[in-house]
Amino acid sequence: MLGLFIAQVLNGLLDGTYYLLIALGLSLIFSLGGIINLAHGAFFAIGAYLALLITPYVGYFGALVAVPLIVAGLGMVTERTLFTRFYRIDPLYSLLLTFGIAMVIEQGLRWVFGASPQSYNIPDILRGQVFLGDFIYSRYRIFLIAVAAVAVAGLWLLLNRTSFGRIVRAGVQSPEIVGALGISLRPYLSIVAGIGIGLAGLAGVLLSPIYTIHPAMGAEIITLAFVVVVIGGLGSFWGVIIAAVLVGLTKGVLVAIGLSSWSTAAIFLLMFVVLLLRPRGLLGERILRFE
Amino acid sequence: MTITNTTRRRFLRNGAAGLALGVAAPAYLRAQNAPLKIGHLTPTTGFLGPLGEYAQMGIKLAVEQLNANGGAGGRQIELVMEDSVNPQTASTKAERMFERDQVDMIIGEISSASCLTISQVAARYNKCFVNTGGNSDSLRGQDCNRYMFHVETQNSMYVNAEGEFFRSGGMVDGKKWYTLTADYAFGHDLLAAAKAFLDTNGGELVGEDLVPTDATDFSSYLLKIRQAQPDVVALNLAGTQITNFFKQYGEFGLDFTLGGFGFDTVSAWAAGAQNFRGTWPNVWNHLVPNDASQAFVRAFTDAYGKPPENQAWGDYNAGLIMAKAVAEAGDASGDALVAYLESPEAQFDLMKNRKGYFRPSDHQLIQEIFAITALPAGEVKNQWDIFTTSDPLPGSDEPLERLAHSVTGGTCSL
Incomplete structure (x- = not known):
């Protein structure tokens, strides 16, 4: 019984990875531009459908590389044409905008591909299970977690060890001073939107083999991703990671002890408690312009 | 405007009826003037959306085939289709279909909760509602209703x-x-x-x-x-x-x-x-090996490029059943249809080996x-x-x- 409990805790820890990529992108786009991207889940869905489309030609691993790039491109176009008009006005408008984009994308997918869920499989080479003592785990998920870890590490290096990252971080704190130093944030805003949305596309490819590809899949995942961002604290890299792990763990443990019907409610309860004690989230930075 | 319209229509209808009675013409001639209006409500978005899409394909195919073969008892069929979304919206839309579109009946639905709200509206208008996808036993039990019939099998x-x-x-x-x-x-x-x-x-x-x-x-x-x-x-x-x-x-x-x-x-x-x-x-699948099923599969595949799902079977057959009911009852009013559907002669080909019938005690379609x-x-x-x-x-x-x-x-x- 103890063995099972440990297995559940381990699985819960890993479970958080699935929201992590989406939550990180959301947090990134918000902290630089102040846009709460409700369409983030829809880009995740686009990623999944693109994987479905191009896998027959380039294979799963080809899709894994190409799809995030295409989705990042779409993200940059969206930023350039739409987000950019909403940076300086009430965030309520950008909320409405991205909500609208999400609906248009979902219905668009339904038009093009039909409402029926699409079938998509784990590549043969990644099928099978791995046994660690009593703990069984899917080989595909280990791959998934490894890819996510590489993406997250890459993002961290980009933000913390490059001049690009320094400007982005400065821009998060005080865009006016960055402007006064003669640096235009516009290209940075586009690239950050591209990276954030590209991560959602990557999550789309990674999750398609184990979840179902259907038009509303974005709406399905976006709520939990938001909860992760809120718990972790907007703008905080490590906060989002800790929150993702916490959320996965909460779910896993509740299922393990037979309270599965509470597993979703408990996550919202967790968010409630965190907000009560730390309104900015666990590691939320104080971003003056949003206070 | 609406009032004038209805009055004029009623005048014409009554006139036609009187005339028809006068010459003792067969009942279906009198109805021939007005098309039969079928309202179709089912969720096409949300998690039941995939099924709803098949439901709409099914009912559309049924109506096309019926109209090509003379309609329901000589009346052409007009189809009004909408996304029912959720129980509240389903109820509002059902109301609007009866009130504004003047539909003679409503077919459809997959969510049992929406079935319940639609059936309540239908009962208020004394019109039939044919459930093609809600499985809940309570719909056939404590929530049953004289005007609701179930083509879908219960849990x-x-x-x-x-x-x-x-x-x-x-x-x-x-x-x-x-x-x-x-x-x-x-x-x-x-x-x-x-x-x-x-x-x-x-x-x-x-x-x-x-x-x-x-x-x-x-x-x-x-x-x-x-x-x-x-x-x-x-x-x-x-x-x-x-x-x-x-x-x-x-x-x-x-x-x-x-x-x-x-x-x-x-x-x-x-x-x-x-x-x-x-x-x-x-309830049915596209591999059921009889001629009627395979003919349906072929017609469906020709129309939509993929074989029918069981939900398409439900709405397609509900369309055929109700068209036959209108023809046999000679009238599309709720009470006439209920009387016919409850009667022992109301037996239906369901593309299965044996015919099916609605059990009078709870209106469940009894079938293989x-x-x-x-x-x-x-x-x-x-x-x-x-x-x-x-x-x-x-x-x-x-x-x-x-x-x-x-x-x-x-x-x-x-």
């Missing part, structure tokens, strides 16, 4: 059929069962029926988990199931959750006998040959159903034919009503 029939299948394979008496149940009315309903079945037949429930409706990941549940080592894993899940479960069940290498009490072929197709497994109850079993991935030839179908249930030597006894849902008084 307990599916449970009895699926249970029968497992019992004949020796998988019930003294065997360990593990259930996963969607945490809302549909799942709870199925679970209650399944528990009653296991109780009666000596099955042991070693594990039961309620799954929140927004859960997409089953890894925690799969670890528990693996630990429990059951003989049978039974699912009371719906929609994309079933598909996610299939994919992850295989992913974690679990191999216990898999089955469940509610199913739609769209979930199997979405899982794909590699992931779909187990045996599942089904099927069980589908996944083909091993190696034997699959295309993306649609990934399972085999059983012979009709109950077997040809047994009474048709044998599976249709409910243990949950209360009693119906019409």
